[in-house]
Amino acid sequence: MRAGHLWVLSATALGLLAAASLMVGAARIAPGDPMAALVLGVSRIPRTLAAILTGAALAVAGVVMQQIVRNRFVEPATAGTPEASAAGLLAVTLIAPDAPIWLKMAVAALAALGGAALFAALIRRLPPREVFLVPLAGIALAGVIGAGVTLVGWQADLMQYISIWLMSGEFSGVIAGRYEFLWIAGAAALLAWFAADRFAILALGPDAATALGLSPVAVMRLGLVVVALVTAMVVVTVGMLPFVGLIVPNLVARVMGDNLRATLPVVAMTGAVLVLGFDLLGRIVIHPYEIPAGTILGAAGAVAFLWLLWRGDRDAR
């Protein structure tokens, strides 16, 4: 498959899925039905946009994290970033339960930033050639932060919230007025595209980046901000979706490589296709009930991740 084909394929699939997503749901839409406009405007269009924004932003955040830590087998979801963001949300819920939603968002984003920065600092001393040490460190960090969040959540009787944030991202609760923070995640992904060359140069290593006149620390910080914003907005709005940031970047890199300026739009579209596709699938299989997109992704993504690991770094270098 050539790079141009991937462009056409992902754009076409996204268009078809978006159209299907507008048509499929518990309520039936018939032409001329006065309820149709309401269903579309309040539920179907917001839900479709939410899935597209989430998938695109998570996939881009995955690429950004992979570039700044120079390892293909990590994504925010396996590096403790959502857990850190949940810890921030939990803290603000306990300390200031009546805080406005934007403040909760800000605290979640700052906590995610702290978690991502901690991960980046943690892995700095790991040998770069041992490609599986970095994801292992991420999973360990996620476990530690997640355990702390669970402990506090149990004692404060907030486990229900925590499971919504971390366990199963899903879109059935998305209606107009309750998904708009995802536009911030989308904007962060767009920011990453503007800085695409910087991330690609940073991935050449700090020495090469310095020699080309970039500040590796500044680019790293920008990347962490993108990762934190995307993760926090997704965690708070729809709940974390696993594997999107891991599988999509690896698939696209296999075909197109890592010239991010060219690949990021395809990464974003493919991420949107994956999430929207699984959300749609979840609406169809036990219609009129639903299976959360995150649940399907968890199962399908785990298989795909095992396949990536099994291939090892044969062409992941």
Next chain:
Amino acid sequence: MTIHQGIEISGLSHAVRGAEILAPTNLKLPAGRITALIGPNGAGKSTLSRLIARIEPPVTGRVLVNGLDVATTSTDRLARELAFLGQHSWLASRLRVRELVAFGRWPHCKGRPGPADRAAVDRALAEFGLLPIAGRFLDTLSGGQAQRAHLAMTAAQETPWLILDEPLNNLDLAHARALMAHLARLRDGGGSILVVLHDLNFAAGWADHVVAMKDGRIVAEGTPADVLTAPALSSLYETEICVGEHQGRPLVLHHL
């Protein structure tokens, strides 16, 4: 006032956790010349070249490159004055050769390449014999081909100064000779080059100026004929080295 062209180093030293890597050093490197930096392993050659190229920020002492203080000049400005290629580590990115070389134009075009940038990339690809493999991914190349791709990226930067740390690594003898000939052409066009070399005969054959280092100190500098003598090299490397002559240049013999 004329700005001094060349590299001036004064009082430069470097230590890692209390261990001295580079003793306080004063050195002037002439512009428009190929300067070879030689010496045994651990002599501090890489450290010195990395300090000059501001890859390691200098803590004590001062480095001026064509009059620019590397500690206070913006890294972006310096990227248009000097290009540096280190002993590069393993590359995680999956890039095509042309994409990698094009990153050498970043200091000039910031990701918006114009015709001049594309021409520079094409020149660098041609210069290092990479045009036939310009569309291939780096992870499919041999070590020597990948090294040439990195050299081409550095060359595409087209800076007055070029600083290369052991650029002959992985290169076969034809490509090693071609690289030295490329450096000589750059010099003839007015360029200035500092190159860390392990193979003394490449220093003998191509350098205008040789700086010898040992234990973090500069122990000798001068023309190849001055520095590359049997007694000096034998003491520098602590092994017996003979020096003959070939085509008017020193010929270093150390293989037996």
